[in-house]
Ligand SMILES: Nc1ncnc2c1ncn2[C@@H]1O[C@H](COP(=O)(O)OP(=O)(O)O)[C@@H](O)[C@H]1O
């Protein structure tokens with residue numbers, strides 16, 4: 017079987033009890049690309065990766081990895097993938113070198129070749145100085161790097177990275193991004209999951225946004241951003257009504273709609289009302305302000321920011337990116353006002 | 356970057372099965388890991404070091420006079436008894452550790468590698484033979500210090516090997532408990548339930564003739580009793596009697612029943 021797709025998943029389902037953790041996920045990942053799976057905590061990212069990596073048996077649907085079915089040919093799939101899980105999958109009782117030598121030997125390298133490979137990877141991932149130290153002294157970033165190094169021993173053509181930068185400090189995060197870019201430059205296909213929009217934006221060629229086990233949007237980062245605007249404008253206006261009796265919030269809402277052409281999301285605050293609206297161009301802020309002035313709406317606060325995952329979610333699903341567990345999600349704090 | 360690429364493991368043909376040789380070398384790699392862990396955490400070895408020393412001292416002086424008249428006369432009876440009991444008890448750890456291991460993150464990596472599914476299990480069981488070796492050696496040495504003078508050196512060595520083989524066989528029971536149970540604590544509980552009757556309701560400490568009929572009946576069929584008798588005879592005279600066969604047969608039955616069960620339970624999770 018030949019295919020230009022590194023991953024093809026159709027209707028993947030995984031049910032835990034009565035929780036449909038993954039509920040019909042379709043994915044198509046082109047060979048040689050970086051594919052981002054973006055979603056909040058509990059969306060089903062890890063469960064999806066585990067099914068694709070043969071660690072979990074799907075309850076429904078099919079998936080092939082580089083042409084091999086994950087259920088019927090798991091060993092063939094395993095020989096083509098490297099998996100870096102969300103939680104470090106290295107042996108805490110072993111040193112960095114011992115870990116890599118062990119995995120190398122399991123992959124069929126001779127003792128000597130495994131030691132060479134291990135030294136080479138430790139060098140590559142800047143861990144040589146810590147090669148013999150016990151893992152319990154490793155920082156989060158070092159652990160992640162070792163984990164990634166362990167996934168690369170066989171230079172697999174497809175690499176799964178489950179939340180590779182969650183919990184890392186900003187500097188380590190940037191280093192990890194560089195590493196991932198380097199992998200791709202060498203021709204590997206990468207599927208990574210993340211909770212951060214900017215991470216997906218920075219690294220991924222295509223992104224699937226997943227929510228409650230379903231893909232709610234798919235496309236390039238640009239496609240996604242178009243649906244939310246590349247920036248988000250936040251305004252806070254006072255409570256109360258204008259002299260003509262129209263509530264301030266309602267007037268502001270109308271003004272924003274007129275200029276931006278899109279409904280603002282309205283959040284009631286203790287001493288005012290917040291309006292959030294996606295903007296494609298920062299320059300549009302001036303137009304919004306002019307229009308608000310004309311409408312006699314006082315603007316107490318103004319911020320322009322990159323859209324957060326929460327706003328992407330809001331735009332795509334109509335609810336925020338709160339974690340979803342077996343329990344019912346808490347009532348959304350934001351409401352989309354359609355009036 | 357100056358990395359030489361290496362084509363995915365030669366051990367895995369496209370069909371995705373590992374050859375016997377590859378499986379063996381994977382099991383050895385896993386055993387190597389087990390040995391490193393033992394070396395790193397010597398406190399794990401408390402049971403195989405303290406128990407042989409404590410039990411030989413305790414039981415010899417406690418029961419020696421009462422059961423055999425004198426300590427020296429009791430040694431040929433009690434040392435094989437303690438040897439078997441200690442080494443077999445040691446095999447319990449396999450299950451507990453397997454359970455703990457399977458709950459760790461690194462296990463996910465093993466499962467995502469194109470290795471034989473059996474390799475981690477086989478490796479763990481293999482590494483644990485080191486524990487049996489330590490327990491065996493210590494018990495024999497303690498016996499010798501206390502004045503045990505076995506009739507045959509070869510017999511003692513063969514006894515040691517026999518006991519280690521039987522302990523290895525039994526460890527499949529505990530491996531099965533390990534892969535089936537949900538927590539390490541419950542594995543320990545189940546294992547004690549299996550071990551206590553097997554090791555204590557045997558002829559390890561007292562001759563079976565002194566027991567009430569129903570108990571004697573159990574003690575007589577208990578494979579552990581046969582093993583102990585085999586070791587007594589081997590170490591005293593160097594000759595293997597039918598007791599050795601009974602012990603081996605018992606061990607073999609255990610392996611034939613529990614190895615497939617353990618492997619199947621393990622595969623289901625692995
Ligand atoms: N082994 C499991 N048993 C039961 N529920 C699980 C298990 N793994 C995940 N879940 C549930 O499945 C849902 C998706 O989880 P997960 O895939 O880990 O999400 P994410 O990686 O996106 O944070 C969550 O509601 C989680 O509680």
Ligand SMILES: [Mg+2]
Pocket residue numbers: 058061062063102178179
């Ligand atoms: Mg996750």
